[in-house]
Amino acid sequence: VASLESTVARQPLHDMSDAEFEATYFCDRVTAEIIRNAMVMAVRHMTNALQRSSFSPIVRDQRDMACGIFGGEDLAYDAIAVAEGCMLHICTAMYNVRELIREYDLENLRPGDVICANDPFRGGNHILDVTLIRPVFVEGRPEFFTSNRAHHTDMGGSNPGGWNGGSVTTIYQEGLRLGPTLLYTDDEPVRSTFNLFLDNTRLPHNSVGDLRAQYGACIVGERLLHGLVAKYGLRIVKGAVQYALDHGEQSMRAAIAAMPDGDYEFTDYIDDDGIETENELRIQCGVRLRGERAEIDFSGTERQCEGNISSVWSVSASGAMIAFKMIVDPFAPLNSGALRPVDLVLPAGSMLNCLPPTSHAAGNVTSPERAASVVYGALASAAPERAFAENVSGSSNVVWGGEDTRSGNVKPFVHMLNAFGSWGATATSDGLPYCLSVLGNCSEISVEIMEVEYPILCLDKEFMIDTAGAGTFRGGPAISYTNQLLASCELSFFCDRMRTAPWGLFGGGEALPQALYEVLDVDAPLKQGWSPSDMLRPISGRFDRRGHANANGKVFKTGKFSHRRVQAGTILRIVSAGGGGYGDPLERDPARVLADVRNQLVSRQAAHTGYGVVLSDDVRRVDEDATHALRGRLARRRREITWKGWRDRAWLDEVTR
Amino acid sequence: MSDDILRGIYYTRPTARYLTVDRVPVGATCPECRRSDVREYPVFAARGPRIVTKCQACLATLVDREPTDGELHPPFRPMTRSWKGTRAG
Numbered sequence: 001v002a003s004l005e006s007t008v009a010r011q012p013l014h015d016m017s018d019a020e021f022e023a024t025y026f027c028d029r030v031t032a033e034i035i036r037n038a039m040v041m042a043v044r045h046m047t048n049a050l051q052r053s054s055f056s057p058i059v060r061d062q063r064d065m066a067c068g069i070f071g072g073e074d075l076a077y078d079a080i081a082v083a084e085g086c087m088l089h090i091c092t093a094m095y096n097v098r099e100l101i102r103e104y105d106l107e108n109l110r111p112g113d114v115i116c117a118n119d120p121f122r123g124g125n126h127i128l129d130v131t132l133i134r135p136v137f138v139e140g141r142p143e144f145f146t147s148n149r150a151h152h153t154d155m156g157g158s159n160p161g162g163w164n165g166g167s168v169t170t171i172y173q174e175g176l177r178l179g180p181t182l183l184y185t186d187d188e189p190v191r192s193t194f195n196l197f198l199d200n201t202r203l204p205h206n207s208v209g210d211l212r213a214q215y216g217a218c219i220v221g222e223r224l225l226h227g228l229v230a231k232y233g234l235r236i237v238k239g240a241v242q243y244a245l246d247h248g249e250q251s252m253r254a255a256i257a258a259m260p261d262g263d264y265e266f267t268d269y270i271d272d273d274g275i276e277t278e279n280e281l282r283i284q285c286g287v288r289l290r291g292e293r294a295e296i297d298f299s300g301t302e303r304q305c306e307g308n309i310s311s312v313w314s315v316s317a318s319g320a321m322i323a324f325k326m327i328v329d330p331f332a333p334l335n336s337g338a339l340r341p342v343d344l345v346l347p348a349g350s351m352l353n354c355l356p357p358t359s360h361a362a363g364n365v366t367s368p369e370r371a372a373s374v375v376y377g378a379l380a381s382a383a384p385e386r387a388f389a390e391n392v393s394g395s396s397n398v399v400w401g402g403e404d405t406r407s408g409n410v411k412p413f414v415h416m417l418n419a420f421g422s423w424g425a426t427a428t429s430d431g432l433p434y435c436l437s438v439l440g441n442c443s444e445i446s447v448e449i450m451e452v453e454y455p456i457l458c459l460d461k462e463f464m465i466d467t468a469g470a471g472t473f474r475g476g477p478a479i480s481y482t483n484q485l486l487a488s489c490e491l492s493f494f495c496d497r498m499r500t501a502p503w504g505l506f507g508g509g510e511a512l513p514q515a516l517y518e519v520l521d522v523d524a525p526l527k528q529g530w531s532p533s534d535m536l537r538p539i540s541g542r543f544d545r546r547g548h549a550n551a552n553g554k555v556f557k558t559g560k561f562s563h564r565r566v567q568a569g570t571i572l573r574i575v576s577a578g579g580g581g582y583g584d585p586l587e588r589d590p591a592r593v594l595a596d597v598r599n600q601l602v603s604r605q606a607a608h609t610g611y612g613v614v615l616s617d618d619v620r621r622v623d624e625d626a627t628h629a630l631r632g633r634l635a636r637r638r639r640e641i642t643w644k645g646w647r648d649r650a651w652l653d654e655v656t657r
Numbered sequence: 658m659s660d661d662i663l664r665g666i667y668y669t670r671p672t673a674r675y676l677t678v679d680r681v682p683v684g685a686t687c688p689e690c691r692r693s694d695v696r697e698y699p700v701f702a703a704r705g706p707r708i709v710t711k712c713q714a715c716l717a718t719l720v721d722r723e724p725t726d727g728e729l730h731p732p733f734r735p736m737t738r739s740w741k742g743t744r745a746g
Contacts, residue, residue, distance in 0.1 A: 293716040
């Protein structure tokens, strides 16, 4: 391949003549595109193979995994092709695979080998995410690597599921930690490594199947790569790979150049770390755009915390890059080329570049999510037409582990329930309801599968009225999700966005923050997502004097705890946050407000006081004259007031009566 | 920082509440924009942890290199880093 360096000085692809293109990439444009797409399709086949053959619901159903194809040494192990999957896995792999191969040493790899690792400090995610890497030999050299990463529900440690909120402070307490380790040789499993792995998890029956599935996915990718090389020849395939990387880079450079130069800043906060709960933790971001270059600097961010929510550098970099690409260049295919124009500055010892041996299992979610949030927030000023208001920014993770005796046999179980939240609004549309964040990008384990697999019964799952951030476009609504435990178990909970609500943009309102309750009566009435507060016991969140979740409430109970025994029959209700609104609610199309009221997402009272919309008594039409007059009065009254959301919740008493 | 043998393996929590990456002036002039605010500092780039020398005005990169062992970028260094690998790892 002609050049291994960044192609900053290379001629733009669209300006190249056909002859210049062929001289650079050893094939014509059509062939290069076919090979580039074939590699993406190969990754899709890997992903499907992994999903179909894995054993644990978190991989099989939730798809908490991702696959990729990477270059060899002469391509600096760049990520060539990725596809659908957990975005945080995909982007972190772009850093992690390189680090692991370099440490293992290329000279020690043979055809038929697979290495595995899960060490976060080596550029990984958290201990629960296990990476497999297989060299793909062509003509005696490892020209490519196939790789995948999957979340293993348990890797040992002090608490089932490994989230350990509010308890552990070092990685030694989190579970088994592996640097690059030989898992297969000559396509035979290395028994000692499997033993090391399976002897240290509560769920060996799941992990053994998932490890084999991950191995199989690597093989699928290898076969497809060999097929491509057999068809086109190595020289042309590698030329097309260089083209794919240059394409990613040039697309990103052009997209950055189209943004206005400037320095853009944003600050956001993490609730707490579960141990030192007095203070919010600051995440500070400055995005600098200059021509076709960008730099994202997190200087000013809080030092790493005592609890386990700081993140390692690779996870933070992934979170920031995913957010940056989504706003700046959302449609071009992602590969390592797209990362070339952007440098990230992460202060060592901060929340976003924590130092060993600090714990950070839960830092795989909250800190990168907040790193993404501040990038979204900073870029909102640069490109308001592409911005979107804050989303749930993570998920509520309820992890319960114990023994399942329903079949008559005793079987250990650990279930991580990811309760999604909603997204923020954009300049053109309402926020997506009930969707995992951009960084997560996983599916949800269906209620039916959950009830079959685990001793858990879902009692309700519904949108909550008046919880979306108001705006010209509103955020998605919050969700009430109630489950009853059918077996005694050990519970851990990990959640953020409880103390600070998802924010709105440009006059849009904030959404309902997250909360966790114990429901005291199985027959507690539920109306449009709300129950009378005297039938709920607040466990985690920020609560007002009525006991309702409220970002303006005076009482805060941390959303990060673990090692809590709960008895069979306990009912837990998760309230997942809504999304922030975009733009002034008084400019929302009244017809949309009418539809929201009819769909029980907005109450008539909120339509009146929040949106200035007057509806007919039968709630079938908008009273346009009355609405015009009311909006005029509200606008004059507000003037300089930024809409901050639903502050007066007295109407809830009426809703829940 | 702890004993040398634990360099890159064991750190204590920083005492400063908010942290900043130091950008060290190098006394050079940017070849692209001719400004003289050129600094060296650690970044995370497409190819992982790097030490760059960059113009602070236009973000042009003058130097982009691998960090040395002593720079501890990224912070973690396996204790076996200098050992010869084997087929088993």
